[in-house]
Amino acid sequence: MRYRSILISAGFLFLFAVLGTGMVAYTYDTTAERIADNERRALLRKLNEVVDTDSYDNDIFTDVILVQSPLLGTRAPAPVYRARQNGWPVAAVLSPVAPDGYNGAIQLLVGINLEGTVTGVRVLRHQETPGLGDAIEAERSDWIRRFTGKSLNNPDLDGWKVRRDDGEFDQFTGATITPRAVVKAVRNALIYFKANRHQLFAQDPEQEQEQETPS
Amino acid sequence: MTSYPKLVRDGFWSNNVGLVQLLGLCPLLAVTGTFINGLGLGLATLLTLVASNTIISMIRTLVRPEVRIPVFVLVIASIVTVIELSMSAYFHELYSVLGIFIPLIVTNCAIIGRAEAFASKNTVGRAMVDGFSMGFGFLLVLVVLGGMREIIGAGTLFAQAHMMFGEAARTLTFVLIEDYSGFLLAVLPPGAFIGLGLLIAVKNLIDRRLERRSVRQAAPSTQIAHAS
Numbered sequence: 497m498r499y500r501s502i503l504i505s506a507g508f509l510f511l512f513a514v515l516g517t518g519m520v521a522y523t524y525d526t527t528a529e530r531i532a533d534n535e536r537r538a539l540l541r542k543l544n545e546v547v548d549t550d551s552y553d554n555d556i557f558t559d560v561i562l563v564q565s566p567l568l569g570t571r572a573p574a575p576v577y578r579a580r581q582n583g584w585p586v587a588a589v590l591s592p593v594a595p596d597g598y599n600g601a602i603q604l605l606v607g608i609n610l611e612g613t614v615t616g617v618r619v620l621r622h623q624e625t626p627g628l629g630d631a632i633e634a635e636r637s638d639w640i641r642r643f644t645g646k647s648l649n650n651p652d653l654d655g656w657k658v659r660r661d662d663g664e665f666d667q668f669t670g671a672t673i674t675p676r677a678v679v680k681a682v683r684n685a686l687i688y689f690k691a692n693r694h695q696l697f698a699q700d701p702e703q704e705q706e707q708e709t710p711s
Numbered sequence: 712m713t714s715y716p717k718l719v720r721d722g723f724w725s726n727n728v729g730l731v732q733l734l735g736l737c738p739l740l741a742v743t744g745t746f747i748n749g750l751g752l753g754l755a756t757l758l759t760l761v762a763s764n765t766i767i768s769m770i771r772t773l774v775r776p777e778v779r780i781p782v783f784v785l786v787i788a789s790i791v792t793v794i795e796l797s798m799s800a801y802f803h804e805l806y807s808v809l810g811i812f813i814p815l816i817v818t819n820c821a822i823i824g825r826a827e828a829f830a831s832k833n834t835v836g837r838a839m840v841d842g843f844s845m846g847f848g849f850l851l852v853l854v855v856l857g858g859m860r861e862i863i864g865a866g867t868l869f870a871q872a873h874m875m876f877g878e879a880a881r882t883l884t885f886v887l888i889e890d891y892s893g894f895l896l897a898v899l900p901p902g903a904f905i906g907l908g909l910l911i912a913v914k915n916l917i918d919r920r921l922e923r924r925s926v927r928q929a930a931p932s933t934q935i936a937h938a939s
């Protein structure tokens with residue numbers, strides 16, 4: 497008798513597990529494509545903020561390779577998106593990480609043209625303090641736009657610091673740590689680009705692009 | 712059996728999830744930095760509560776008492792996952808802001824609390840109304856707290872409304888105080904605790920007033936009764 501009752505309860509639980517999983521699986525199936533599309537579009541929008549859409553004509557989203565370097569601030573392979581015009585390299589978008597933000601890592605997108613000049617920088621993800629460190633977001637202040645046009649010669653390497661450290665870049669009032677981390681990460685990305693420029697454009701694109709796209 | 716108006720009054724005010732039951736405080740305190748964030752999480756929680764209350768009430772006679780809690784958890788977890796996926800598909804920007812808090816709805820004890828205390832013992836209609844009132848009461852607390860913290864902390868209201876209502880809503884943002892340098896405490900977690908404390912205090916104050924007034928209104932009639 498006891499066994500019977502246990503079995504019925506277990507069967508019931510099983511039934512609900514199947515129903516619940518079925519419901520989730522169905523929703524996943526119907527939304528997966530749309531979600532992937534959303535993520536793709538969100539990233540593409542960011543990419544187009546750091547390289548001028550008119551300057552290239554290839555599918556920048558799929559012309560991607562994964563690279564690894566301490567200069568990019570992370571041990572994980574970081575994607576490099578390559579912009580080309582008629583097949584000729586125009587610019588590359590690196591994905592460096594500033595590991596030393598106030599509140600952990602800051603993920604960036606840095607567009608650099610063939611001459612090594614920054615075409616744009618945007619923050620992909622960060623956890624800096626709202627109202628202090630979050631002024632690095634393009635929606636909140638113009639600070640991040642001031643990287644555009646800068647290169648390793650302008651200012652020279654010593655100038656790639658915040659003003660407090662005798663550099664050329666402004667810090668925020670009451671928040672120096674965040675801008676310091678971002679300036680350093682952009683500078684390192686430029687150094688990396690300068691040293692690896694030719695390999696970056698020569699490699700074949702990754703066949704299986706990693707689905708874990710930052711959104 | 713509780714009447715429908717009482718269910719609504721309980722959820723909105725006298726047994727409010729956020730102000731009286733003090734359930735679901737983790738998401739409540741974490742996301743209410745702005746009005747829109749509060750609204751987003753509030754709507755998701757409201758939807759979850761109505762759906763879970765309805766389904767649980769529908770199956771209440773089938774579920775054996777020994778396995779009811781795991782069944783409730785399964786139902787709630789499935790609903791939340793479905794909502795999370797749908798949000799990522801249809802409100803992607805808002806999802807990228809609230810993303811990490813949506814799975815936390817599963818851990819909002821208010822939801823399993825209503826399932827166990829109410830939905831599993833009441834008819835479907837009643838369970839739906841209860842889910843809606845409780846969810847709406849929670850939403851109200853989220854948006855009031857979010858609005859308060861946004862105004863005091865950043866000097867704006869409805870910032871980033873476009874994440875919910877599309878590009879046209881960008882113009883909705885009110886800049887209440889120009890060149891406001893911000894008040895960090897309101898934005899940071901301590902501001903959430905202080906703000907919630909103030910809201911609870913205000914609610915208790917209003918309750919006290921109402922109580923006193925009803926006593927005073929009742930008083931003259933008793934005097935007359937004495938005199939006669």
Ligand SMILES: Cc1cc2nc3c(=O)[nH]c(=O)nc-3n(C[C@H](O)[C@H](O)[C@H](O)COP(=O)(O)O)c2cc1C
Nearest residue numbers: 598599624625628629630669670671672673674675
């Ligand atoms: C709660 C709190 C949050 C803070 N968040 C940040 C931040 O996100 N970014 C930042 O650079 N500094 C932040 N700071 C300030 C740093 O502690 C540090 O004081 C500041 O960056 C140094 O800049 P200053 O020398 O110009 O004051 C925060 C401080 C406090 C108390």
